[in-house]
Amino acid sequence: MKLQVDAKEPVTNVIAAVAQEAQRQNVSDTLVHDLKVIVDEIHANLKMYVAADNPELNWVLGVDVGIECLDLVVEYPGPHFDPTNSKPMADDTLGSRADGGMGLHLITALSDEFHYNYQNGINTMIVRWNLKRDSKDNLLCR
């Protein structure tokens, strides 16, 4: 599934579409929950940091459920920005934990892999979960 997402789109609609596709593919409730959190993190960051300079920004959000893995793929035009190189969440005080890095920390903690690529002016982020199937043929995180 590939969605063209407008920066002005309410995140609720985007999350609902992703969750519906994942459920259609028998992805476990646990993983659907984690997907929802991560889609919100990505949507909020693109809206706040990328769409701020380009209100007409659109990005492509793909959900690809395979035999071995589930990939959430986000592609958007703009300057190079590698989120996998961002500083991790501070963990010393309540204030510093809330200040920054929390969204990125959630993305890495709730998924198995987080990759970034930049080519021809397009940023591509891939959030990946390794999968296995249980006896009911549901897809679970490994």
Next chain:
Amino acid sequence: MSLEISVIQKSDEALGLRLDGSVDSDTAPELEATLDDMVHPSVTYLALNMSGVSFISSAGLRVVFKMLKQMKARDGQLMVTEMNPGVEKVFEVVKLMPDLSVFGSSEEMDAYLTSLQNQQNS
């Protein structure tokens, strides 16, 4: 999914809210505005019943952190009840759990609040 916020307990010192829906980047500002409006300086016990929360992202967590700091500054407590496993996992990932008073049910929390009230009155 939107967020519904209902008041389940209100006194000078304590405020209890029930949240239903998702606490995401669209709904967190609404939660923050409600709490800013309702958490008066006298409130030292803030309880959030999260049994109806499907998920919470960092936007919602920032609001929780803000309230936690306020309660700690007042020698109060932020209490959370009935989190689903996904929400609890997110709280654990950002290391929030040790700073919260977590209850499995509203009854447990009510009993705790009643005992606190009795201690203060005696």
